[in-house]
Amino acid sequence: MTIGELVGRGRTADVYAWGRHEVVKLFHVRHHAEEEARNIEAVMALGVRTPKMSRIIEHEDRAGIVMERVNGHTLLQQLMQASSAEEVLFCARIMAQVHAGLHQAETAHQPNLKQQLAGRIRYTPHLSEQQNQAVIDQLDTLEDARYLCHYDLHPDNILITTDGPVVIDWANALIGDRHADLARTSMLLTSHAEPPGVTESVNRQARLLFHQTYLDEYRKLCPIDEELLIGWRLPTLGARLVEVEGNELDEMLRLVSERLLKV
Numbered sequence: 001m002t003i004g005e006l007v008g009r010g011r012t013a014d015v016y017a018w019g020r021h022e023v024v025k026l027f028h029v030r031h032h033a034e035e036e037a038r039n040i041e042a043v044m045a046l047g048v049r050t051p052k053m054s055r056i057i058e059h060e061d062r063a064g065i066v067m068e069r070v071n072g073h074t075l076l077q078q079l080m081q082a083s084s085a086e087e088v089l090f091c092a093r094i095m096a097q098v099h100a101g102l103h104q105a106e107t108a109h110q111p112n113l114k115q116q117l118a119g120r121i122r123y124t125p126h127l128s129e130q131q132n133q134a135v136i137d138q139l140d141t142l143e144d145a146r147y148l149c150h151y152d153l154h155p156d157n158i159l160i161t162t163d164g165p166v167v168i169d170w171a172n173a174l175i176g177d178r179h180a181d182l183a184r185t186s187m188l189l190t191s192h193a194e195p196p197g198v199t200e201s202v203n204r205q206a207r208l209l210f211h212q213t214y215l216d217e218y219r220k221l222c223p224i225d226e227e228l229l230i231g232w233r234l235p236t237l238g239a240r241l242v243e244v245e246g247n248e249l250d251e252m253l254r255l256v257s258e259r260l261l262k263v
Contacts, residue, residue: 003059007069011243012171018066024057026064032171033063039173040065046107046148049166070168072161079155085209091155092210096217098158098165099150099185103178103222106146113151113176114144120239126253127238134260135238142177142231149174149181154188179225182218183232186211187240193248234259 003024004017012032018024027033033056040053052068079091121127121135150157151172159166174180189211192204218224237256244252 010169013064017069021069022054022066023051023069024059024064024066026059026062028062030063033065036171037065039170040067042109043148043170043173048102048148049164050170051166051168070159070161070166072159072166074156075158075160075165076155078160079210082206085206088206088210089213092213093217094160094165095153095155095158096214097221098167099153099181099214100218100221102150102153102167103147103181107148107175109146109148109175111144111146111175113149113174113180114139114142116174117180117235117239120242121235124238124241126241126249127256131256131260132238134263135234135256138231138263139235139238142180142228142235145177146175147178147181149176149178149184151181151184152188153181153185177228177232178222179228180232180236182215182224182229183236186215186229187233187236189214191248192251193244234263 001019004019006014006016007023008015012029013025013027015023015025025033025036027036037053037056040050043050044052051070054066054068057064057066075091075095079088082088082091118136118139121132121139124132127135150167150170151174152169153167157167157169159168189207215224234256237252237259240252241249241256
């Protein structure tokens with residue numbers, strides 16, 4: 001089959017049309033296709049609304065996942081078109097409702113979030129040995145749990161369709177404490193770094209309003225242990241260091257240093 005137009009582009013893969021009713025997600029690193037395919041299978045088995053995966057393919061020396069094409073727009077696109085504070089609040093509440101829906105019940109899967117974060121923290125070259133150990137020590141104080149954590153949930157990973165929101169991009173999916181998932185999303189939303197595709201229409205003030213409303217709405221649907229949420233922030237920042245560069249890396253290092261002073 002001939003590959004179609006580019007539908008989306010992310011950090012780990014490009015998404016193209018694949019026939020009339022499917023898309024193919026082609027990965028830059030081959031083994032990422034198998035990892036995300038396993039995650040999607042597990043997520044589908046839990047009944048989460050996500051595009052249905054059909055198969056893994058090879059295309060021009062790249063591994064890819066063929067999946068259902070879902071018609072709609074991203075929550076980020078809707079947010080960028082918001083013309084009032086009320087519309088920003090509406091988008092934030094949608095995201096909170098989606099996230100709380102993922103966290104409704106613990107799964108039967110074994111936890112792996114703490115293990116994965118510890119590996120990322122140890123791998124980073126940006127911290128001193130003493131700083132690295134302090135972040136790991138903080139992670140060790142936190143308990144495991146068995147909640148499904150998307151671990152990269154932000155407005156560009158939620159599709160708004162006529163049948164309701166659909167969650168996409170499960171490359172980072174983990175099983176663990178839902179407060180870790182909240183801490184990750186909170187970090188992404190409050191970072192000074194501009195997410196890809198974000199225009200000046202979503203200014204800093206609007207992003208902070210979105211973030212606060214998202215947390216407020218989530219609290220109405222799922223209780224938040226505020227101490228746990230704070231506790232997860234340092235390991236979340238430490239694990240992020242291997243993913244970013246430039247100004248965002250500088251910001252993450254500053255925030256890690258500030259958090260270490262409070263430990």
